[in-house]
Amino acid sequence: xxxxxxxxxxxxxxxxxxxxxxxxxxxxxxxxxxxxxxxxxxxxxxxxxxxxxxxxxxxxxxxxxxxxxxxxxxxxxxxxxxxxxxxxxxxxxxxxxxxxxxxxxxxxxxxxxxxxxxxxxxxxxxxxxxxxxxxxxxxxxxxxxxxxxxxxxxxxxxxxxxxxx
Amino acid sequence: xxxxxxxxxxxxxxxxxxxxxxxxxxxxxxxxxxxxxxxxxxxxxxxxxxxxxxxxxxxxxxxxxxxxxxxxxxxxxxxxxxxxxxxxxxxxxxxxxxxxxxxxxxxxxxxxxxxxxxxxxxxxxxxxxxxxxxxxxxxxxxxxxxxxxxxxxxxxxxxxxxxxxxxxxxxxxxxxxxxxxxxxxxxxxxxxxxxxxxxxxxxxxxxxxxxxxxxxxxxxxxxxxxxxxxxxxxxxxxxxxxxxxxxxxxxxxxxxxxxxxxxxxxxxxxxxxxxxxxxxxxxxxxxxx
Numbered sequence: 001x002x003x004x005x006x007x008x009x010x011x012x013x014x015x016x017x018x019x020x021x022x023x024x025x026x027x028x029x030x031x032x033x034x035x036x037x038x039x040x041x042x043x044x045x046x047x048x049x050x051x052x053x054x055x056x057x058x059x060x061x062x063x064x065x066x067x068x069x070x071x072x073x074x075x076x077x078x079x080x081x082x083x084x085x086x087x088x089x090x091x092x093x094x095x096x097x098x099x100x101x102x103x104x105x106x107x108x109x110x111x112x113x114x115x116x117x118x119x120x121x122x123x124x125x126x127x128x129x130x131x132x133x134x135x136x137x138x139x140x141x142x143x144x145x146x147x148x149x150x151x152x153x154x155x156x157x158x159x160x161x162x163x164x165x
Numbered sequence: 166x167x168x169x170x171x172x173x174x175x176x177x178x179x180x181x182x183x184x185x186x187x188x189x190x191x192x193x194x195x196x197x198x199x200x201x202x203x204x205x206x207x208x209x210x211x212x213x214x215x216x217x218x219x220x221x222x223x224x225x226x227x228x229x230x231x232x233x234x235x236x237x238x239x240x241x242x243x244x245x246x247x248x249x250x251x252x253x254x255x256x257x258x259x260x261x262x263x264x265x266x267x268x269x270x271x272x273x274x275x276x277x278x279x280x281x282x283x284x285x286x287x288x289x290x291x292x293x294x295x296x297x298x299x300x301x302x303x304x305x306x307x308x309x310x311x312x313x314x315x316x317x318x319x320x321x322x323x324x325x326x327x328x329x330x331x332x333x334x335x336x337x338x339x340x341x342x343x344x345x346x347x348x349x350x351x352x353x354x355x356x357x358x359x360x361x362x363x364x365x366x367x368x369x370x371x372x373x374x375x376x377x378x379x380x381x382x383x384x385x386x387x388x389x390x391x392x393x394x395x396x397x398x399x400x401x402x403x404x405x406x407x408x409x410x411x412x413x414x415x416x417x418x419x420x421x422x423x424x425x426x427x428x429x430x431x432x433x434x435x436x437x438x439x440x441x442x443x444x445x446x447x448x449x450x451x452x453x454x
Contacts, residue, residue: 076302087224108333111292112279142247162247164264
């Protein structure tokens with residue numbers, strides 16, 4: 001069953017002085033290679049929680065505060081991002097990520113319902129600061145592979161990794 | 166006047182130096198590195214500079230001498246991802262992107278098997294899903310073969326070999342005919358993960374009871390209760406005895422002990438007595454003293 005392609009525009013609040021705005025989110029019909037059917041409510045919740053994880057990710061790396069990851073990240077993803085934040089704090093640098101476009105698709109829903117995998121082609125701006133001095137601002141694109149697992153009330157990101165396009 | 170000349174000369178020298186740097190400042194590196202491997206970036210130009218490696222997975226900063234090879238020892242960059250390298254010398258900058266990709270050697274399987282307990286002889290009753298990671302916990306997303314093996318204590322084995330998609334693979338297996346603990350193994354190369362799956366007997370099959378007089382009561386007892394595959398049904402499973410006579414009903418629930426269930430009920434000539442367990446109905450007796 002083909003669903004029409006959904007295009008959302010989600011508003012994001014940002015504390016960054018650079019590139020404030022909205023990210024457009026395009027959701028391709030799921031292309032599952034698992035056995036479990038994906039209910040619409042599940043799909044909506046996963047995408048909503050994943051997009052919120054980008055807000056946490058942005059804020060955490062901008063403010064060098066790993067605590068901001070707690071709500072949306074868990075496991076390996078949280079550990080790796082926490083390490084990055086600690087490295088940034090140690091070096092006196094910070095990174096501002098501003099996602100512009102998401103083109104995402106759910107590719108795997110594990111049969112026992114305990115994990116969902118998303119592939120997301122992301123266009124984003126990245127501004128890097130060393131002791132508050134802007135070193136560079138770049139428009140980047142990357143293909144992310146993301147694995148989310150359910151927690152008490154939300155889906156949280158367990159793997160957050162880019163792959164070459 | 167001399168001061169102005171001196172200022173002009175110094176300004177000219179600074180501009181000339183910056184131009185020289187700008188013309189010479191560069192770096193070259195491969196577009197893709199394997200996670201954890203050592204790698205080098207060749208810089209060109211003169212003087213000192215700062216190199217930044219920036220990505221969500223890691224951030225590095227290093228003071229470098231332009232014109233030299235910048236060497237990163239193994240495990241310097243171990244998190245798979247898309248990185249930006251920026252070389253800064255004064256006001257001059259040079260940047261480029263590269264990717265760190267996972268090692269192709271698996272080191273860890275994240276294996277989810279469900280359920281941990283199920284009845285025997287259930288088609289597709291057991292599922293397993295696996296994600297494959299390298300030694301640095303990077304998801305290995307390139308297709309690779311994973312085998313799933315389900316072995317029972319009776320020696321039977323089901324094996325499926327599948328290709329991962331985006332780092333994931335899954336399978337469904339049938340529970341076998343014999344009760345006991347099965348080993349469910351996911352394997353890739355030398356790496357494997359095992360989960361234990363408890364297979365318990367299914368519903369009773371061919372439930373049969375007998376009756377005999379016992380004083381003023383009637384003694385009812387089932388034969389040993391088996392499932393349809395011949396596994397003795399687990400002790401504690403409830404068996405229901407029902408006696409009816411002219412619209413009056415007596416019902417007693419009894420757990421199976423040591424393989425069978427027994428009970429004493431009123432001995433009434435002409436009563437109909439039946440036995441059941443769950444949705445499974447056993448034989449019926451019309452009691453005659």
